Amino acid sequence: MNRRNRVIGRALSYVVGLVTVFSLAACSMNGYRNQVSKEYYLLDIEKGKLCLEHRSECYSLSLIGPSHRELIIADAFNLPKKAYRWDGQKLIQLLIEPPSAEYSVQVLNEKLYRLPPHYAVHSVWDVLALEYYELYEKGDDHFEMLPTPRRY
Numbered sequence: 001m002n003r004r005n006r007v008i009g010r011a012l013s014y015v016v017g018l019v020t021v022f023s024l025a026a027c028s029m030n031g032y033r034n035q036v037s038k039e040y041y042l043l044d045i046e047k048g049k050l051c052l053e054h055r056s057e058c059y060s061l062s063l064i065g066p067s068h069r070e071l072i073i074a075d076a077f078n079l080p081k082k083a084y085r086w087d088g089q090k091l092i093q094l095l096i097e098p099p100s101a102e103y104s105v106q107v108l109n110e111k112l113y114r115l116p117p118h119y120a121v122h123s124v125w126d127v128l129a130l131e132y133y134e135l136y137e138k139g140d141d142h143f144e145m146l147p148t149p150r151r152y
Contacts, residue, residue, distance in 0.1 A: 098120060
């Protein structure tokens with residue numbers, strides 16, 4: 001009987017430990033999501049780049065050209081379902097003048113715009129990140145880590 005209690009006690013300690021670890025991990029991820037939701041984007045229309053403010057991470061808007069994921073962006077902006085073919089310039093216009101004024105854009109100067117952490121802008125970032133990954137970073141390993149999505 002005494003041995004049985006020790007085994008149950010160990011099992012309970014193990015379960016409590018696992019619950020604690022998972023709780024801490026969830027809190028950590030929640031903190032990351034809150035951080036992502038507060039990060040603004042900078043749109044440089046002269047260079048045709050979308051960047052994270054206060055970071056060196058940028059993606060060229062021309063990456064939309066070879067993409068077949070325009071529908072992800074169209075859905076995020078609540079555009080009608082149809083085939084879209086954007087180039088960098090059309091994507092700039094979409095970001096600067098979002099349909100239905102879903103968010104407001106801050107003009108920093110005639111070439112630089114500050115975009116809010118909005119779902120639609122996150123979606124553009126995600127598509128560009130995935131295109132960059134597939135064109136320049138993806139190797140032959142089919143189990144490589146994909147870029148972390150910023151959409152939520």
